[in-house]
Amino acid sequence: MKKHFFKSFIENIYLFLMFLFLYFPIVILMIFSFNSIKSTSNWGGFSTRWYVQMFSDDALLGAFGTTITIAIIAALASCVIGTAAAIGIQGFRSKRLKGLINAVTNLPMVSSELVMGVSMMMLFLTVKIPLGYFTLLLAHITFCVPYVIVSVLPKLVQLDAGLYEAALDLGAKPFYAFRKVVLPEIKPGIISGMLIAFTLSIDDFVISFFTTGNGVNNLSIYIYSSVRRGVNPMYNALSTVMFILVAILLFIINKRSSSKTGDSPIGVLG
Amino acid sequence: MGKHLIEFKNVCKTFDDTEVLKNINLHIDENEFLTLLGPSGCGKSTLLRIIAGFEEPTSGSVCFEGADLCGVPAYERKVNTVFQRYALFPHLDVYDNIAFGLHIKKLGSKEIDSKVRRVLELVNLKGFERRTIGSLSGGQQQRIAIARAIVNEPKVLLLDEPLAALDLKLRQGMQLELKNMQRELGITFVYVTHDQEEALTMSDTIVVMKEGTIQQIGKPTDIYNEPKNAYVADFIGESNIISGIMKHDCLVNIMDTDLECVDTGFAPDESVDVVIRPEDIYILDPDKGKITGVVESVTFKGVHYEMVIDSNGFKWLVHDTAKYEVGSDVSLLVKPFDIHIMKKS
Numbered sequence: 001m002k003k004h005f006f007k008s009f010i011e012n013i014y015l016f017l018m019f020l021f022l023y024f025p026i027v028i029l030m031i032f033s034f035n036s037i038k039s040t041s042n043w044g045g046f047s048t049r050w051y052v053q054m055f056s057d058d059a060l061l062g063a064f065g066t067t068i069t070i071a072i073i074a075a076l077a078s079c080v081i082g083t084a085a086a087i088g089i090q091g092f093r094s095k096r097l098k099g100l101i102n103a104v105t106n107l108p109m110v111s112s113e114l115v116m117g118v119s120m121m122m123l124f125l126t127v128k129i130p131l132g133y134f135t136l137l138l139a140h141i142t143f144c145v146p147y148v149i150v151s152v153l154p155k156l157v158q159l160d161a162g163l164y165e166a167a168l169d170l171g172a173k174p175f176y177a178f179r180k181v182v183l184p185e186i187k188p189g190i191i192s193g194m195l196i197a198f199t200l201s202i203d204d205f206v207i208s209f210f211t212t213g214n215g216v217n218n219l220s221i222y223i224y225s226s227v228r229r230g231v232n233p234m235y236n237a238l239s240t241v242m243f244i245l246v247a248i249l250l251f252i253i254n255k256r257s258s259s260k261t262g263d264s265p266i267g268v269l270g
Numbered sequence: 271m272g273k274h275l276i277e278f279k280n281v282c283k284t285f286d287d288t289e290v291l292k293n294i295n296l297h298i299d300e301n302e303f304l305t306l307l308g309p310s311g312c313g314k315s316t317l318l319r320i321i322a323g324f325e326e327p328t329s330g331s332v333c334f335e336g337a338d339l340c341g342v343p344a345y346e347r348k349v350n351t352v353f354q355r356y357a358l359f360p361h362l363d364v365y366d367n368i369a370f371g372l373h374i375k376k377l378g379s380k381e382i383d384s385k386v387r388r389v390l391e392l393v394n395l396k397g398f399e400r401r402t403i404g405s406l407s408g409g410q411q412q413r414i415a416i417a418r419a420i421v422n423e424p425k426v427l428l429l430d431e432p433l434a435a436l437d438l439k440l441r442q443g444m445q446l447e448l449k450n451m452q453r454e455l456g457i458t459f460v461y462v463t464h465d466q467e468e469a470l471t472m473s474d475t476i477v478v479m480k481e482g483t484i485q486q487i488g489k490p491t492d493i494y495n496e497p498k499n500a501y502v503a504d505f506i507g508e509s510n511i512i513s514g515i516m517k518h519d520c521l522v523n524i525m526d527t528d529l530e531c532v533d534t535g536f537a538p539d540e541s542v543d544v545v546i547r548p549e550d551i552y553i554l555d556p557d558k559g560k561i562t563g564v565v566e567s568v569t570f571k572g573v574h575y576e577m578v579i580d581s582n583g584f585k586w587l588v589h590d591t592a593k594y595e596v597g598s599d600v601s602l603l604v605k606p607f608d609i610h611i612m613k614k615s
């Protein structure tokens with residue numbers, strides 16, 4: 001009994017310390033985003049002046065717009081491409097081929113972002129697509145697709161192949177059968193995949209850094225280049241907003257995947 | 271007899287080098303109740319899936335109303351299937367599952383409504399319209415699967431072990447219902463089962479299959495009374511199968527005993543399989559019958575007793591309403607026309 005108590009006490013302390021180190025800096029950052037003076041160490045009273053300043057900064061709002069539009073388009077596009085790819089992979093009769101294609105699609109998820117970013121940049125330069133909004137979008141779609149595949153594929157595996165056949169049997173043309181029978185069954189996976197893609201796209205810095213150009217900045221690049229010029233509490237405010245946005249998205253994704261089935265596609269996100 | 275509705279000509283099917291169907295020749299007539307009967311894995315479902323359009327034959331052809339089915343997609347075929355694993359749409363309720371095919375045919379909502387209600391009554395599930403699929407028992411799901419197929423009034427209904435999940439009483443009820451539906455609606459049924467009793471009670475024609483080949487096609491009475499070989503005889507009911515030698519026409523020798531029979535056309539001294547049904551054997555007092563033996567076991571089966579008679583090591587299975595005590599000496603008698611002689615296979 002006593003031993004059990006001791007053990008759980010240690011466990012709780014450990015957990016507490018872990019969360020402290022993980023989230024303390026973020027909490028500090030959030031608090032100081034409401035600081036009324038420019039100091040990062042002294043508290044000068046509560047104010048929302050950095051938030052006001054943030055929303056009147058045109059360059060920042062432009063970058064914010066880029067981030068959001070890229071995230072939305074990348075999420076939608078990767079969700080279409082990824083779902084189609086997952087259906088294709090599931091359709092392979094040969095187990096070996098299936099495994100191979102699966103491994104290839106998973107590779108971008110485990111390989112370093114740096115490698116992805118640099119290689120995509122090289123590709124764009126080689127085929128002479130000028131770096132800018134379009135290449136940034138292409139890069140984001142590319143790195144999002146595997147995550148959609150990973151979250152749709154388990155749903156397809158669960159899906160009774162007989163359902164699609166049953167729809168055909170009742171006279172449904174293949175696309176109608178897909179829309180009416182397959183899609184509703186794998187929709188949770190598609191939406192989870194889309195949310196993951198959206199979150200990753202908002203969050204991405206490394207790949208964006210290498211694949212954009214021509215003065216097109218998204219938020220993370222904008223912050224990176226501004227912070228180098230000098231710290232401004234406005235970025236605290238900005239980081240707070242982004243952190244909360246991403247946290248909400250992650251919360252939704254986790255809630256979805258844990259309420260539906262045990263296999264959480266978010267596992268790959270750590 | 272009507273014209274041939276479906277015709278299989280030399281159909282073979284291989285999956286990754288394994289032959290699942292071997293040279294199938296078969297025709298199915300209009301309004302026929304045809305049953306595919308065979309043990310698990312003999313290719314019954316595969317045959318059905320070829321008719322439905324989910325598999326293409328590796329070689330050979332399948333014709334429907336005289337036209338080759340090759341290349342006709344499943345959704346254009348005038349058949350509906352009751353799937354072995356139901357394949358009900360889990361995101362739709364009972365009503366929408368049944369109405370699925372009717373919506374595709376673009377019927378009016380009033381017509382759909384009355385059809386769905388009628389078919390629900392037919393399968394004894396009135397009032398289940400708004401139930402979700404997940405909330406139904408296995409037997410109820412099976413009946414919804416039947417309703418969903420039959421509501422489309424197809425030319426041919428393919429049923430893959432549609433009653434396998436039901437208890438005996440419900441199964442017998444549904445057997446009658448299905449048979450009635452088939453007669454009333456004038457639909458051709460192709461029915462898959464591995465239950466020989468079900469096959470015998472429901473079918474116009476039975477096709478007995480073994481490892482991808484057709485062993486025998488015939489009316490239930492023919493299959494039961496005149497099985498073509500020992501395999502069919504054994505599969506279609508309990509039998510005593512014993513090796514024998516055909517002395518000449520109408521005389522067979524088993525266990526050193528000559529027995530009169532009615533079969534002809536065998537070579538002199540040809541070795542054959544002799545099949546005798548347990549209910550065709552009479553147990554008599556010793557020295558009254560031809561074959562002697564000792565009662566080894568007696569089991570009460572409701573209407574009759576099932577007895578095992580040991581005769582020089584061969585164990586005869588006998589059904590009789592009279593009971594003989596274990597250990598008593600008896601003799602057995604079989605009438606000539608109850609002895610079925612088959613070529614060795």
Ligand SMILES: Nc1ncnc2c1ncn2[C@@H]1O[C@H](COP(=O)(O)OP(=O)(O)OP(=O)(O)O)[C@@H](O)[C@H]1O
Binds near residue numbers: 309311313314
């Ligand atoms: N898609 C497939 N790929 C490879 N082999 C298959 C495929 N479908 C069926 N088979 C094989 O073909 C054989 C016949 O299968 P089928 O489903 O037709 O049997 P069945 O007679 O319906 O059996 P059961 O009574 O168990 O349903 C089996 O050995 C099965 O493993």
Ligand SMILES: [Mg+2]
Binds near residue numbers: 316430
């Ligand atoms: Mg089967």
